[in-house]
Amino acid sequence: MTIVTDAAGQTPDCAQDLAIVLDPARYADGTVLDLAGPLADGAVVLDVIVPARAPWSAVVTKGDVVTIVDVGGNQSGDCLLYNAHDTGERYSVPDTITWDGNVYVRTGTILRSNDGNPLATVIANEIDRQDTIGGACGKESNTLRYGYHTASEHGCRENFLGEASKYGMGARDIVSNLNWFMNVPIEADGALGIVDGISAPGKRVAFRAEMDVLVLISNCPQMNNPCNGFNPTPLRVIVTAGV
Numbered sequence: 001m002t003i004v005t006d007a008a009g010q011t012p013d014c015a016q017d018l019a020i021v022l023d024p025a026r027y028a029d030g031t032v033l034d035l036a037g038p039l040a041d042g043a044v045v046l047d048v049i050v051p052a053r054a055p056w057s058a059v060v061t062k063g064d065v066v067t068i069v070d071v072g073g074n075q076s077g078d079c080l081l082y083n084a085h086d087t088g089e090r091y092s093v094p095d096t097i098t099w100d101g102n103v104y105v106r107t108g109t110i111l112r113s114n115d116g117n118p119l120a121t122v123i124a125n126e127i128d129r130q131d132t133i134g135g136a137c138g139k140e141s142n143t144l145r146y147g148y149h150t151a152s153e154h155g156c157r158e159n160f161l162g163e164a165s166k167y168g169m170g171a172r173d174i175v176s177n178l179n180w181f182m183n184v185p186i187e188a189d190g191a192l193g194i195v196d197g198i199s200a201p202g203k204r205v206a207f208r209a210e211m212d213v214l215v216l217i218s219n220c221p222q223m224n225n226p227c228n229g230f231n232p233t234p235l236r237v238i239v240t241a242g243v
């Protein structure tokens with residue numbers, strides 16, 4: 001049996017067989033997988049691998065830090081945040097951008113709710129910029145953009161809907177989201193691009209929960225544009241206790 005560990009000797013949890021999920025042969029030729037490790041000090045309270053194309057969620061306690069590792073590189077981790085005690089308060093792209101005065105998310109960006117309250121603060125970021133304007137893929141938009149032959153493919157909206165249903169939420173609760181590690185440049189003419197990534201295996205981002213937050217992640221399954229490098233790979237999520 002293969003034991004999979006990171007550089008510090010830690011083995012993450014995984015709902016599937018970790019040795020299979022982290023087998024480079026499952027992915028495109030030349031795929032490198034790097035588990036890296038947490039970006040914050042503090043005891044590890046949760047450490048999971050989110051397999052390619054899969055959803056994930058957890059409630060993160062105020063003060064704890066979430067590190068997300070782009071294990072295979074250029075993998076979009078679509079993400080939504082909710083007040084864990086009142087999911088009517090949730091991540092708001094326009095509030096975050098307006099308060100921060102920046103369309104890109106970087107270290108120091110406060111991720112705000114539709115009430116303007118801080119849900120989380122980005123405390124470390126190993127790529128130039130994180131996206132929060134590109135939105136989430138879904139069956140309907142795939143069909144419109146790429147053709148009806150893609151109608152059988154699930155997207156991030158379907159991942160979000162399935163995961164949100166565990167908390168009594170439905171379609172009205174799936175709002176505009178963050179895309180960790182997705183490259184959405186704003187071109188000189190104001191157009192948005194969705195282009196090959198600026199991330200790499202083992203790159204990380206970390207945010208601190210500013211209230212008890214429910215975190216939903218869709219490890220993006222998209223294969224019709226380069227947002228995942230046409231090679232969906234796992235993500236690692238590590239929650240460390242606040243210090």
Ligand SMILES: [Zn+2]
Pocket residue numbers: 076078136137138155156157220221222
């Ligand atoms: Zn997606």
